[in-house]
Amino acid sequence: MSIAREPDLKEVKELKEVKEVKEVKEISTKYLNRDLSWIEFNWRVLEEAQDASTPLLERVKFLSIVSSNLDEFMSVRVAGLKDQIKAGYTKKDFTGYTPAGLIKRIMKRTAKMVTEQYKTYREVTRLLTKEGIVFTEFEDLNTTQKKAMDAYYHDIIFPVLTPMAVDQSRPFPLVHNQSVYLAVLLVREGDDPDDEPYFAIVQVPSNLSRYIPVPTRPNSKKTEFILIEELIEHHIESLFSGYIPISVHGFRVTRNADLTLNEEGAEDLLEEIEKELRRRRWGSPVRLEVQEGIHPYALAQLQEEFEIEEQIFEIDGPLDITYFMKLAGTLNGYENLRYPRIAAKYPIEFEDTTDFFEVLKQKDVLVHHPYETFDAVTDFIIHAAYDPKVLAIKMTLYRASGNSPIIQALARAAESGKQVTVVVELKARFDEERNIAWARMLEKSGCHVVYGLVGLKTHAKITLVVRQEEQTLRRYVHVGTGNYNDSTARLYTDVGLFTANSVIGEDASALFNEITGYSAPHDWQSFAVAPTDLKDKLFELIEREAEHARAGRPARIIAKMNSLSNQEMVDALYAASQAGVKIELIIRGVCCLRPGVPGISENITVRSIVDRFLEHSRIYYFENGGLVDVYLSSADWMTRNLTRRIELMCPVLDPEMKKVMIQILNVTLHDNVKARELMPNGMYSRIKNELTPYRSQFEAMKITSWKKLRLGS
Numbered sequence: 152m153s154i155a156r157e158p159d160l161k162e163v164k165e166l167k168e169v170k171e172v173k174e175v176k177e178i179s180t181k182y183l184n185r186d187l188s189w190i191e192f193n194w195r196v197l198e199e200a201q202d203a204s205t206p207l208l209e210r211v212k213f214l215s216i217v218s219s220n221l222d223e224f225m226s227v228r229v230a231g232l233k234d235q236i237k238a239g240y241t242k243k244d245f246t247g248y249t250p251a252g253l254i255k256r257i258m259k260r261t262a263k264m265v266t267e268q269y270k271t272y273r274e275v276t277r278l279l280t281k282e283g284i285v286f287t288e289f290e291d292l293n294t295t296q297k298k299a300m301d302a303y304y305h306d307i308i309f310p311v312l313t314p315m316a317v318d319q320s321r322p323f324p325l326v327h328n329q330s331v332y333l334a335v336l337l338v339r340e341g342d343d344p345d346d347e348p349y350f351a352i353v354q355v356p357s358n359l360s361r362y363i364p365v366p367t368r369p370n371s372k373k374t375e376f377i378l379i380e381e382l383i384e385h386h387i388e389s390l391f392s393g394y395i396p397i398s399v400h401g402f403r404v405t406r407n408a409d410l411t412l413n414e415e416g417a418e419d420l421l422e423e424i425e426k427e428l429r430r431r432r433w434g435s436p437v438r439l440e441v442q443e444g445i446h447p448y449a450l451a452q453l454q455e456e457f458e459i460e461e462q463i464f465e466i467d468g469p470l471d472i473t474y475f476m477k478l479a480g481t482l483n484g485y486e487n488l489r490y491p492r493i494a495a496k497y498p499i500e501f502e503d504t505t506d507f508f509e510v511l512k513q514k515d516v517l518v519h520h521p522y523e524t525f526d527a528v529t530d531f532i533i534h535a536a537y538d539p540k541v542l543a544i545k546m547t548l549y550r551a552s553g554n555s556p557i558i559q560a561l562a563r564a565a566e567s568g569k570q571v572t573v574v575v576e577l578k579a580r581f582d583e584e585r586n587i588a589w590a591r592m593l594e595k596s597g598c599h600v601v602y603g604l605v606g607l608k609t610h611a612k613i614t615l616v617v618r619q620e621e622q623t624l625r626r627y628v629h630v631g632t633g634n635y636n637d638s639t640a641r642l643y644t645d646v647g648l649f650t651a652n653s654v655i656g657e658d659a660s661a662l663f664n665e666i667t668g669y670s671a672p673h674d675w676q677s678f679a680v681a682p683t684d685l686k687d688k689l690f691e692l693i694e695r696e697a698e699h700a701r702a703g704r705p706a707r708i709i710a711k712m713n714s715l716s717n718q719e720m721v722d723a724l725y726a727a728s729q730a731g732v733k734i735e736l737i738i739r740g741v742c743c744l745r746p747g748v749p750g751i752s753e754n755i756t757v758r759s760i761v762d763r764f765l766e767h768s769r770i771y772y773f774e775n776g777g778l779v780d781v782y783l784s785s786a787d788w789m790t791r792n793l794t795r796r797i798e799l800m801c802p803v804l805d806p807e808m809k810k811v812m813i814q815i816l817n818v819t820l821h822d823n824v825k826a827r828e829l830m831p832n833g834m835y836s837r838i839k840n841e842l843t844p845y846r847s848q849f850e851a852m853k854i855t856s857w858k859k860l861r862l863g864s
């Protein structure tokens with residue numbers, strides 16, 4: 152008979168460790184990690200670049216997107232984790248990772264991704280060569296071409312270059328964020344070549360094109376280019392007379408891009424942001440990319456300067472291939488290597504009229520971009536700006552295009568005496584500078600420019616037009632899931648609702664009053680707004696489905712968004728799944744929910760579509776026992792959207808337009824070509840079924856009118 156005894160100290164420790172490991176396992180089997188999930192998203196983008204059925208110049212674009220996505224990920228997410236490590240933070244997140252553990256996993260997976268990306272780069276450039284688009288090395292040019300490139304170097308490049316020596320008297324110069332540099336090792340003429348080399352860096356001018364067109368060879372149809380760094384490298388001696396270059400390799404540093412704003416203490420937010428933007432250029436280094444084969448001495452110099460030991464990528468190809476986007480966009484001809492131009496339709500409701508207001512008095516209009524043109528939105532705002540009966544226009548601006556016709560219309564409206572209020576989000580990441588310029592320009596033309604609420608980003612996309620009609624004032628509203636940006640609206644899928652519904656109009660007024668004034672949180676009639684009540688409203692809607700399921704009534708949730716990473720939202724969905732609700736999630740990017748786990752999430756499926764257009768619309772469907780509710784929203788189900796931003800969820804009340812929203816979801820759910828399903832292990836796999844191939848974005852382009860479409864559910 153064994154006698155029970157207290158475990159000794161060693162055993163207690165072991166037991167504790169086992170328990171901890173078990174807990175971590177339990178936690179990590181329940182949730183997927185946000186950053187690792189993001190990496191899987193970027194792999195899907197890379198797969199578009201690898202897909203032989205993607206037109207060649209589109210593959211070139213996808214390669215560029217992989218790079219720019221990775222740049223942002225490093226400068227924001229990895230930078231954040233490094234900050235946490237520096238601050239001694241060792242707690243695990245809800246997916247079971249400590250910052251140090253997570254960074255290790257991230258590095259392993261991204262290193263593999265970059266290797267794969269450059270393999271694809273080589274394949275794509277090989278295919279481009281076959282099509283007559285050639286990146287040439289200097290040595291392969293003919294005499295005439297060499298002469299032309301010599302002249303280009305001496306006349307255009309050389310005058311702007313600055314060789315920067317690094318020695319005892321000249322410390323390492325400040326290296327710009329994400330700019331390509333050359334690291335040069337030299338020996339003095341006449342010195343022993345085995346002496347310690349001299350070290351210098353040269354910035355590749357970022358205001359000159361990365362690729363330089365080379366004159367065409369006789370009787371050739373080829374379009375040839377040479378990379379600017381190749382030209383500089385070839386002429387490197389011109390910068391160091393009396394010295395012999397022994398090695399030249401590119402490098403690039405990515406810095407922490409987070410703004411640390413003191414919004415409370417800032418007297419002028421605009422100036423505070425400008426100041427921070429200047430500081431951001433010198434944020435701490437988070438990643439070092441070097442060209443493969445870099446001399447160990449040069450690498451050691453860089454490592455020491457940037458204090459980077461782990462986040463180093465050796466690149467077998469040109470650094471920073473984001474220039475591929477511009478190249479693919481500006482190459483003349485080669486239409487056979489691109490997706491055919493999309494013939495975006497004008498929404499039929501507005502087709503035969505110039506009076507938007509008259510149409511909207513009769514019914515709501517829902518538009519689906521880019522299949523229906525964003526011109527309808529721009530025209531609506533221009534129409535409002537010129538309409539003598541319009542008294543006021545209020546609008547939020549998060550990211551506008553370079554030469555935005557909407558901004559011009561707002562300025563014109565203010566100049567003609569209308570009350571124009573624009574909530575410009577100065578903190579929209581990477582668009583801060585542009586937004587500051589807009590804000591100044593709009594202010595000059597007489598608009599009331601508001602920067603939103605302290606500590607919150609205004610991410611809601613809404614326009615309110617107030618119009619004098621006979622004896623009454625009528626409100627017209629546009630609410631969207633995408634930015635008021637006519638350029639990205641051609642590439643991103645989004646929905647927008649135009650309505651004269653008075654309930655929505657009153658809520659829109661109240662929302663602007665909350666943002667621009669001192670109004671207390673509102674009792675919304677139709678909206679749900681973050682950070683005050685959107686999350687609770689979503690919980691309520693999810694729980695209502697669970698109630699329906701428990702009572703045996705029809706219960707189903709379909710939610711389309713870009714990312715799902717808020718733990719409480721994931722838990723709410725798990726609970727609904729366990730109550731028997733059928734949940735279909737269409738999530739393009741990050742998803743922390745692990746679907747298909749028995750007892751936790753077996754009623755949940757998650758699919759992701761990465762295709763020609765960036766899936767961007769946020770649409771939420773609740774079956775509600777048969778009395779379906781459908782919403783559009785600016786918010787993803789991420790903590791930042793639900794707690795640190797002003798976000799909006801608006802119901803689609805018009806029954807016809809509700810049907811349109813459901814059709815959009817149906818079309819998306821039918822995809823069995825570009826859709827991938829998230830597996831319980833966190834990996835994505837292409838949907839395999841016996842049905843006829845159905846590529847939702849291509850089918851959507853064929854739809855002449857979303858209003859007339861009927862699909863089975």
Ligand SMILES: Nc1ncnc2c1ncn2[C@@H]1O[C@H](COP(=O)(O)OP(=O)(O)OP(=O)(O)O)[C@@H](O)[C@H]1O
Nearest residue numbers: 196216219220633634642713761762763764765766
């Ligand atoms: N077809 C595509 N597939 C995948 N990624 C794409 C595609 N087109 C563009 N992108 C990338 O998507 C990024 C924008 O995605 P994101 O969801 O962050 O948009 P956003 O407008 O910033 O979103 P938000 O509404 O949250 O502000 C771009 O920077 C671009 O690199």
